[in-house]
Amino acid sequence: xxxxxxxxxxxxxxxxxxxIMRKVIIALLxxxxxxxxxxxxxxxxxxxxxxxxxxxxxxFCLKIKGAEALPYLxxxxxxxxxxxxxxxxxxxxxxWIGVVGSGIAIVLGKQVYGGLGQxxxxxxxxxxxALLISFPIEMxxxxxxxxxxxxxxxxDSFSITFxxxxxxxxxxxxxxxxxxxxxxxxxxxxxRLLDDYSGFLALIGWERGSLGETSTLLLLLGGLWxxxxxxxxxxxxxSLLGTVACLALAFHLIDSQQYLGPWVHLNSGALMLVAFxxxxxxxxxxxxxxxxxxxxxxxxxxxxxxxxFGSYPEGTGFAVLLMNAxxxxxxxxxxxxxxxxxxxxxPIDISHP
Amino acid sequence: MxxxxxxxxxxxxxxxxxxxxxxxxxxxxxxxxxPKKLYIPVQQHVGKAAEPVVKVGDPxxxxxxxxxxxxxxxxxxxxxSSGTILDVLDYPAPHPSALPIRTIVIETxxxxxxxxxxxxxxPFALDPEEICLRVGAAGVVGLGGAVFxxxxxxxxxxxxxxxxxxxxxxxxxxxLTCDDRLMQERAGHIVAGIRLMLRGMDAPDALVGIEDxxxxxxxxxxxxxxxxxxxxVEQVPTRYPMGWDRQMLRYLTGWEIPADGRATDIGVVxxxxxxxxxxYRAVCLGQPLISRIVTVAGDTVGNAQNVExxxxxxxxxxxxxxxxxxxxxxxxxxxxxxxxxxLPRADVPVVKACGxxxxxxxxxxxxxxxxxxxxxxxxxxxxxxxxxxLEMASRIRANQLDAAVDLGLKDCISCGSCSYVxxxxxxxxxxxxxxxxxxxxxxxxEHKSAQTKRLVEDRNRRLEKIRxxxxxEAQRVAExxxxxxxxxxxxxxxxxxxxxxxxx
Numbered sequence: 001x002x003x004x005x006x007x008x009x010x011x012x013x014x015x016x017x018x019x020i021m022r023k024v025i026i027a028l029l030x031x032x033x034x035x036x037x038x039x040x041x042x043x044x045x046x047x048x049x050x051x052x053x054x055x056x057x058x059x060f061c062l063k064i065k066g067a068e069a070l071p072y073l074x075x076x077x078x079x080x081x082x083x084x085x086x087x088x089x090x091x092x093x094x095x096w097i098g099v100v101g102s103g104i105a106i107v108l109g110k111q112v113y114g115g116l117g118q119x120x121x122x123x124x125x126x127x128x129x130a131l132l133i134s135f136p137i138e139m140x141x142x143x144x145x146x147x148x149x150x151x152x153x154x155x156d157s158f159s160i161t162f163x164x165x166x167x168x169x170x171x172x173x174x175x176x177x178x179x180x181x182x183x184x185x186x187x188x189x190x191x192r193l194l195d196d197y198s199g200f201l202a203l204i205g206w207e208r209g210s211l212g213e214t215s216t217l218l219l220l221l222g223g224l225w226x227x228x229x230x231x232x233x234x235x236x237x238x239s240l241l242g243t244v245a246c247l248a249l250a251f252h253l254i255d256s257q258q259y260l261g262p263w264v265h266l267n268s269g270a271l272m273l274v275a276f277x278x279x280x281x282x283x284x285x286x287x288x289x290x291x292x293x294x295x296x297x298x299x300x301x302x303x304x305x306x307x308x309f310g311s312y313p314e315g316t317g318f319a320v321l322l323m324n325a326x327x328x329x330x331x332x333x334x335x336x337x338x339x340x341x342x343x344x345x346x347p348i349d350i351s352h353p
Numbered sequence: 354m355x356x357x358x359x360x361x362x363x364x365x366x367x368x369x370x371x372x373x374x375x376x377x378x379x380x381x382x383x384x385x386x387x388p389k390k391l392y393i394p395v396q397q398h399v400g401k402a403a404e405p406v407v408k409v410g411d412p413x414x415x416x417x418x419x420x421x422x423x424x425x426x427x428x429x430x431x432x433x434s435s436g437t438i439l440d441v442l443d444y445p446a447p448h449p450s451a452l453p454i455r456t457i458v459i460e461t462x463x464x465x466x467x468x469x470x471x472x473x474x475x476p477f478a479l480d481p482e483e484i485c486l487r488v489g490a491a492g493v494v495g496l497g498g499a500v501f502x503x504x505x506x507x508x509x510x511x512x513x514x515x516x517x518x519x520x521x522x523x524x525x526x527x528x529l530t531c532d533d534r535l536m537q538e539r540a541g542h543i544v545a546g547i548r549l550m551l552r553g554m555d556a557p558d559a560l561v562g563i564e565d566x567x568x569x570x571x572x573x574x575x576x577x578x579x580x581x582x583x584x585x586v587e588q589v590p591t592r593y594p595m596g597w598d599r600q601m602l603r604y605l606t607g608w609e610i611p612a613d614g615r616a617t618d619i620g621v622v623x624x625x626x627x628x629x630x631x632x633y634r635a636v637c638l639g640q641p642l643i644s645r646i647v648t649v650a651g652d653t654v655g656n657a658q659n660v661e662x663x664x665x666x667x668x669x670x671x672x673x674x675x676x677x678x679x680x681x682x683x684x685x686x687x688x689x690x691x692x693x694x695x696l697p698r699a700d701v702p703v704v705k706a707c708g709x710x711x712x713x714x715x716x717x718x719x720x721x722x723x724x725x726x727x728x729x730x731x732x733x734x735x736x737x738x739x740x741x742x743l744e745m746a747s748r749i750r751a752n753q754l755d756a757a758v759d760l761g762l763k764d765c766i767s768c769g770s771c772s773y774v775x776x777x778x779x780x781x782x783x784x785x786x787x788x789x790x791x792x793x794x795x796x797x798x799e800h801k802s803a804q805t806k807r808l809v810e811d812r813n814r815r816l817e818k819i820r821x822x823x824x825x826e827a828q829r830v831a832e833x834x835x836x837x838x839x840x841x842x843x844x845x846x847x848x849x850x851x852x853x854x855x856x857x
Contacts, residue, residue: 340612
């Protein structure tokens with residue numbers, strides 16, 4: 001019989017880190033699988049390389065740290081980070097982009113802070129932003145939709161991913177947000193720019209974009225499943241998407257020639273991925289419901305501002321990193337009210353009921 | 354006023370697996386054989402330990418006073434059965450430390466003869482003071498687990514103009530069904546106890562809160578309260594820790610007790626249902642608190658049930674009665690699985706605080722490795738008190754106890770909801786208990802050093818005074834000597850003068 005002086009509770013919920021990571025990965029898989037389906041073999045190779053290198057980097061760091069690697073590797077957090085990095089990359093990016101991305105995410109984004117649970121910034125977003133700034137050409141080569149059957153075969157794809165054979169000019173184009181941004185610089189106005197834009201194709205994800213970001217629908221379904229499973233809370237996704245939608249609607253109503261409508265915003269770029277899978281990252285988001293609402297609204301506002309007024313067509317990475325930096329501040333000032341006390345911590349005064 | 358919700362929103366809490374169905378349907382067993390020896394610790398309550406009034410070899414009757422209460426906050430203990438006093442010794446306490454405490458051992462004679470009991474003709478006509486006196490003399494303490502002397506609480510109530518007596522029938526801990534069974538089987542007696550408490554405090558109304566996973570108990574209490582419109586019975590949602598008295602009060606009435614105050618400050622007194630029953634027995638039957646209902650459960654218990662156990666019975670005997678397989682027991686717990694204490698051994702007595710004995714196997718314990726905190730904030734949503742367990746724990750890990758206090762460490766009720774939901778299995782409550790203990794220790798140290806400083810200063814002052822006195826004395830002596838010398842000198846001169854005069 002145990003004589004260890006343990007404190008209660010002596011029972012616990014069947015709920016652990018491994019399970020949480022596994023569920024998030026499962027929720028991401030449909031969207032990632034869809035990316036592979038529409039962008040062909042190179043996308044699959046890139047995803048595999050990115051995830052595998054993420055796991056290797058994690059193992060390497062743990063070894064240096066002298067920690068026992070296996071239990072940490074088994075928790076699935078490195079796989080999840082690798083998968084998220086892969087999903088934000090252009091689908092036909094060369095292999096080393098994936099490796100560098102994983103390296104930044106795992107080593108600089110996570111392990112130098114002390115590993116799981118210690119990082120200030122979301123590792124996947126850190127990798128995305130670092131890559132975008134360092135390798136702008138590779139990071140903005142958006143390939144057309146090219147399913148495995150009509151696109152290059154397994155062997156040709158191998159050379160696309162591994163020997164840097166750049167896709168032919170006719171194979172690439174701009175994303176919706178990119179096209180709109182470029183169009184404005186050429187003094188074009190919106191209705192014309194969106195001539196060949198289909199809201200429905202954008203919803204299911206049949207368009208140019210990052211490997212796992214195109215399908216709004218599948219990401220939304222994955223996110224809703226996570227909500228139902230109780231893995232994430234509604235505050236961040238709702239406030240983030242709500243803020244983007246409200247701002248977009250307001251500006252669109254003021255001038256529909258210059259500002260994209262909410263539907264296009266919600267359907268484009270990394271918004272859904274960020275709202276449900278990135279901004280909700282436990283480690284880098286606030287602890288309290290109110291703090292989370294603020295965080296989501298901050299992310300949404302920054303995304304809209306960068307997309308609309310910044311020089312980058314897409315601003316989710318920057319927005320999330322900025323709000324990550326604000327998280328300790330939010331957590332410091334926004335705390336739950338303690339029972340029997342006012343918000344400022346003073347005990348409730350009963351002499352004036 | 355427009356009211357959107359009937360009740361205030363419940364904060365935090367968890368839905369733990371209940372494990373109650375195995376015992377809630379079985380009647381309370383009273384067939385536990387009379388033990389050969391009974392071990393009665395003189396401290397079974399909050400406050401000062403009782404002082405034995407019996408000697409080794411004395412014959413005692415059932416219900417006879419063994420030790421009387423000391424000071425204002427204390428409670429007496431009584432003989433649970435008739436027999437002889439075998440010993441008064443230090444015996445391991447039912448506590449995680451199993452440190453010995455003063456215990457009276459009775460060798461029972463098997464006759465179970467009652468001492469003479471004083472039964473009033475009409476208990477409900479007694480003076481409030483008289484009710485409090487009888488409750489106090491019967492050794493009734495809070496049986497929900499806090500074991501605070503009930504008479505003291507009633508006395509406080511009488512002084513503080515109480516408008517509501519809240520009776521806590523929440524029993525939110527998993528496994529435990531002792532209050533549930535008590536309400537199902539003895540609702541009438543509980544209601545009698547509630548009426549006596551109301552009279553004892555001169556309070557008008559009572560409110561009984563019962564979790565909605567106990568429909569039979571709720572029905573029984575509702576029926577028993579029908580003739581008494583001033584006792585209202587209400588259901589509360591099943592959500593641990595609903596039985597936290599402040600949580601239940603807030604849910605049922607919307608009133609919140611200030612963090613630095615007591616329930617009596619807002620005109621409320623809160624008692625447990627089992628305490629109400631004990632009050633009934635003390636006042637109406639004249640019987641002191643010598644037995645209680647104990648839930649014996651866990652997956653190693655062959656016959657899980659509620660048992661009426663004489664206080665002082667060894668837990669091992671209760672386990673044997675309920676057919677526990679000792680080999681499979683990985684952890685023995687006194688109380689519920691959320692807040693109960695680990696018992697390192699089974700040969701310790703059942704005391705007033707013991708509402709449950711759980712014998713859990715290794716499979717049921719769910720012990721997993723501790724992983725790093727991923728800041729998922731499950732603990733924040735689970736905390737009923739509105740604290741930030743993850744932040745407090747990280748401060749305590751860094752030994753910044755004051756920072757943890759700023760975050761509300763002292764408002765923690767140790768309910769264990771945070772540890773329960775933690776996906777990393779971090780023993781958060783353990784951290785908080787450690788920190789509270791450490792703070793207490795530091796406070797004691799400070800107190801001690803302040804005391805030492807005061808003593809040293811006193812001593813210095815004393816020494817200084819002695820020195821000054823000695824100096825003054827020395828000066829006085831010196832002056833006196835000088836004066837004498839002068840006198841002598843003056844006398845000498847006079848003599849010389851006289852001599853000179855004679856010579857002249």
